[in-house]
Amino acid sequence: MVRTMSERANQRFDRRGVAERTRIGFFSKALAALTVTASIAAGSAHADAPTDKVVLIGLDGLMYDKVLQVHAPNLLRLSADGLLSRSSIAPHITISGPSWATVLTGVWDRKHGIENNDFTAAPFAKYPTVFTRLERADPGLKTHSIATWDQLATMSGSGDPRADVVLSTPPVPDDPDEAETDAATATSVVGAITKFAPDFLFTHLDQVDHAGHRDGGASDAYLDAVRRVDEQVGRITAAVDARAKAHPAERWTILVTADHGHRPRGGHGGQTPDETTNFVIARGPGFTPGERTSRYTLVDITPTVLDLLHAPADPVFDGRSMVDREPAEPSTVR
Template structure:
């Protein structure tokens, strides 16, 4: 039985993660923090909870959501200093999470960890999203793990490929009904130790 956990700054993620059957085994929502107009404190608390989960519960699948980049995009637009500052802060929080994964992998060499990082959309330079402009639809997926060669790129990958990739990595049979495809290479190299850094960018 796989153990799953969701930790999010946006409350609607918690609603979705706790809904349906099956649903996530553990669902954590970071409550709004006082005097936190850019959500940087709330996201930091979310990252703290993720690091704690990795050091303790150690789920088979952990979904983490950080919200401040989207918040800055709505309020200030993607061309703003607030947006770029939010990206830099989230990058540092992701770095903390990656370090926690590496620490766990080093302590538990029998475990195999893969990290997938993406966003659900972009933003217009003046703020907001919902259209089909390049600024709103351009996206990325970053994969780091023993199945992905460092430095390789796949320009056909999109966020719709995340679900089939996760199902593949967990050795769960995916169905042809899914829109995306697994980004895991069909023929992977000899697996390196999960504690070895293996970044790969899939754009």
């Protein structure tokens, strides 16, 4: 068939149009494929992004000198693998209520106003606990409190919002030294870490303080309690390490502190060196193994937890984050 010049021109135009549409289609598909690939990569990167998690272990009435005396292996290992600060909390009140309130709020007793173990949730409206601050900063965070001493539920269960999980271990029958009750608390902590991996978990073990009251800080019973509580610290640490190994994207920090010491013959609440002695251990990615200082005390715990979990600090704090370790004087009572 003979085509006119006009027909041949139209045919060339149609072929160019098809070719152009083919090129456009190819580039559109390529762009779509790149977009999908980028989205998958971004999603994968997000899924693999490090997630910081913190476990705070509170050991009631524990003096670090006694940790050294009995060569408590788990606490000594945590100290060797991270930062250890040994200092004094004088003139802060050396009673559990005021001290744990300071641990969980970042302000000294003169601010939160708790003077003994008979307290309500009222002070935590003005000075929110670390649980409330974390939940306000990121409601998606999982926060747990698991304690032997039931009064700590008043603190962790206060505020709006409060901790997601608040548990007090019921006293185990026929447990005169609280060893079995503390073991039950540690079992709950191990289960929570293994199954739920909370972003922040606070736990409290009480048997050392119990021994101090009953037999004195210089007694063999006190040393036995230190050995036993060290075993529970080891169980909790092992659970953290196993979880971290199984989930490499999770970055776990363990903090350890105490609320006060004990007089040689027992008791606390005064201002002797045995009563005001305090220590803080911080083991995790942000801390240098073997670092020793006297700059930090229990008042620095809440600012540190907030820093590690990317929540804002508050100018009201008397403490400061241990993550920012610039030379400074210890956090003293204002």
